[in-house]
Amino acid sequence: MCELATEEHEREISDMESSTVAHSEVMLVVNHSRIKPPFSVLLATVLYCAEFITAAVLCSRYHKTEDVIWMGFTLTFMLLPAVLIQLALTFIHRDLGRDRPLVLFLHLLLLGPVIRCFEALVVYFKSGKREEPYVTISRKINLEKGQIPMEWEIGQSERNLATHRNAFKRTAVIQAFLGSAPQLTLQLYASIQEKYFLPARLTLMIITLISITYGALVCIVLAIQIRYDDYKVRLRPFAYLCMIVWRGLEIATRITSLVLFSTALTHWVILVGMGNLLFFFFLPWVEFWARKGSLAKDVEKNFSKLGTTVVLSMFTLLYACINVFCWSAVQLDLTHRELIERKQRWDRLAMFYCGRFVENFVLITLWYFYKSDFYEYVCAPLLAAQLLICYSLAVLFMLLFYQFCHPCKSLFKYNVHDCLHCVCFRTGRRGGRGRRGKLPPSYSTAATMVLVPEEPLQLLDPENSQSLDLTNQLGQQEMAILDDMMQAA
Numbered sequence: 001m002c003e004l005a006t007e008e009h010e011r012e013i014s015d016m017e018s019s020t021v022a023h024s025e026v027m028l029v030v031n032h033s034r035i036k037p038p039f040s041v042l043l044a045t046v047l048y049c050a051e052f053i054t055a056a057v058l059c060s061r062y063h064k065t066e067d068v069i070w071m072g073f074t075l076t077f078m079l080l081p082a083v084l085i086q087l088a089l090t091f092i093h094r095d096l097g098r099d100r101p102l103v104l105f106l107h108l109l110l111l112g113p114v115i116r117c118f119e120a121l122v123v124y125f126k127s128g129k130r131e132e133p134y135v136t137i138s139r140k141i142n143l144e145k146g147q148i149p150m151e152w153e154i155g156q157s158e159r160n161l162a163t164h165r166n167a168f169k170r171t172a173v174i175q176a177f178l179g180s181a182p183q184l185t186l187q188l189y190a191s192i193q194e195k196y197f198l199p200a201r202l203t204l205m206i207i208t209l210i211s212i213t214y215g216a217l218v219c220i221v222l223a224i225q226i227r228y229d230d231y232k233v234r235l236r237p238f239a240y241l242c243m244i245v246w247r248g249l250e251i252a253t254r255i256t257s258l259v260l261f262s263t264a265l266t267h268w269v270i271l272v273g274m275g276n277l278l279f280f281f282f283l284p285w286v287e288f289w290a291r292k293g294s295l296a297k298d299v300e301k302n303f304s305k306l307g308t309t310v311v312l313s314m315f316t317l318l319y320a321c322i323n324v325f326c327w328s329a330v331q332l333d334l335t336h337r338e339l340i341e342r343k344q345r346w347d348r349l350a351m352f353y354c355g356r357f358v359e360n361f362v363l364i365t366l367w368y369f370y371k372s373d374f375y376e377y378v379c380a381p382l383l384a385a386q387l388l389i390c391y392s393l394a395v396l397f398m399l400l401f402y403q404f405c406h407p408c409k410s411l412f413k414y415n416v417h418d419c420l421h422c423v424c425f426r427t428g429r430r431g432g433r434g435r436r437g438k439l440p441p442s443y444s445t446a447a448t449m450v451l452v453p454e455e456p457l458q459l460l461d462p463e464n465s466q467s468l469d470l471t472n473q474l475g476q477q478e479m480a481i482l483d484d485m486m487q488a489a
Contacts, residue, residue, distance in 0.1 A: 035127045035158050038120045044168040045117040047211045048085070048175055052078060052110070054204040055183065061200055073186050079110075081179030084314075085171045086112045092167040113171065120164040127157035140232040150232065169218050176215020177321040180208040181255070188259045195374065209252070216247035216326055223329040226340045228408045239405035242397050249394035250326050253360065253387050261363040264370040272363070273324065280320035284332035293335035315339060327352055327398075344412065353395055360391055 055078040062071035086107040093116075095103055106115045141149050154162075187205050191197050220243055224233055262269035312334055322328040331348060333341040364384045371380060402409070 035124060035161060038117075038124055038161055038164060040172075041117050041120045041164050041168045043214065044172045044175070045113045047207065047214065048082075048113045048171070051175070051180060051183075051204065051207050051211060052082060054200060054207055058187075058198070058200045058204055061198065070186075070190050074183070077179050077183040077186065081175050082110045084174050084178060086110060088170055088174060089113070089116055089167055092170065093163070113168070116164060116167065120161060123157050123160050123164070127155070127161075141230055169222055172211075172218045173215045173222075173322070174318065176212045176218075177318065177325060180211040180215070181251075181321070181325045184208040184212065185255050185258060188255065189262055192259065192263050192374065209248075212251050212325070213244060213248050216251060217243050219322060220247075220329045223340070224407065226330070226338055227342050227344070231408060233407045235407055236405065239401065239407070242401045242405050246394050246397035246401060247326060249390045249397070253391040253394065254325050254356070256387060257360045257363045257367075260367040260371075263372060263374070264367045276324045277320050280323040281316055284316055284319065284334055288334040291335065312339070323352075353398075357388075357391060357395070361388065364388070 055074055059071050059074050059078070062068075062074065089112045090104070090107055095107075103112075103115055106112060184205055187201050187208075191201060191205075217240070221235070258269060258273070261272070316332065316334075319328055319330075319332055327349070331341040331345055332339055336342075364387055368380050368384055406412075
């Protein structure tokens with residue numbers, strides 16, 4: 001025990017020496033000995049399995065009651081994201097060129113996330129028990145310590161866990177917006193049409209809402225990590241709370257507006273949904289053609305130009321599905337290697353939320369005028385006002401996040417406060433110009449300020465100077481009385 005204690009003490013001293021030397025060279029070398037548990041991998045796997053099993057139980061219930069339409073759509077929104085998740089995991093881990101028949105077989109059985117989660121747990125529990133054969137150096141800039149460049153030693157176990165985490169972040173986004181969001185919309189619409197909630201359906205709706213909110217949080221985190229790749233990013237608990245409220249209110253309001261509109265004008269909701277999907281799908285491609293750029297060549301080395309186009313099309317489809325329900329937090333740039341535009345576009349953010357607010361307002365208004373008899377016991381004006389207020393609160397929490405909780409807010413050239421101040425200043429200046437235009441100033445009646453040398457007070461008003469002398473005398477007397485009292489005490 002004494003030998004172990006001395007070894008640990010010597011190691012701490014060596015770490016301190018290396019850190020001080022590095023600090024003098026404006027470089028800190030940090031050795032991570034503890035690996036964080038893969039909670040994100042576990043959460044994504046649990047949500048995937050829970051939603052898949054609950055949807056399968058609900059499909060069996062629809063089959064017994066011969067609800068073929070509900071069963072068909074539920075089955076589609078259950079299998080489509082599951083298949084895409086298997087493809088994404090196989091593509092990220094590059095298992096097609098490796099001899100792993102069991103893993104590929106489990107992917108064919110749609111159990112890829114389960115085996116990947118098991119592998120991540122095995123890597124985590126084995127880490128630290130033996131010395132790493134080699135390490136890699138990761139260099140980041142720490143914003144909390146005055147933008148000092150820092151280097152981290154990353155072992156093989158930590159790098160494998162990072163690969164699993166990144167893969168499951170992508171699968172969580174796929175699951176949320178290609179499966180959970182359409183599934184929640186469908187089940188809420190079916191509940192309103194059938195005028196009752198099945199226990200399995202209600203359970204599936206709760207799971208899908210959690211999955212969508214988590215996928216939206218992952219979108220924000222991924223956008224921050226990609227956009228600020230050179231910086232060490234750390235989110236505070238209050239930032240997560242702010243994002244949960246922001247995304248939860250935004251998604252719940254959007255889905256409720258679409259469902260209410262679909263109950264009143266069933267066929268028109270298809271036009272609204274497809275219009276949103278096609279607009280956001282073709283928007284990056286139109287910008288790509290307008291720039292006259294070339295496709296990103298480093299998406300995958302083994303892909304042909306056709307394969308690269310297919311992958312980019314699937315990526316653009318996911319981007320469009322995200323924007324149908326909420327803000328994607330990124331803008332696509334098909335010419336860039338990472339496919340993400342690094343610049344923070346405040347104009348795009350403002351245009352999206354203003355347009356989405358107007359769209360939700362129009363959908364709720366049309367539902368109010370064309371609603372069915374099912375809502376005769378519901379206060380329709382109050383429900384409409386609540387939906388609009390909830391969306392406004394979502395925008396408010398979004399502004400709070402970017403103003404106070406964003407981990408890289410110190411790097412913003414312009415922040416939310418600057419944008420709002422600019423808008424208010426322009427509005428006030430225009431109002432001031434309008435008022436001056438209506439009432440032009442008159443130099444005969446307007447007061448004029450003239451700077452003159454200061455004159456002594458006695459020359460301006462002798463009475464004021466006398467009163468000032470009396471005041472000084474009284475003040476001196478009071479100070480003398482206080483001094484006498486202090487000496488007596």
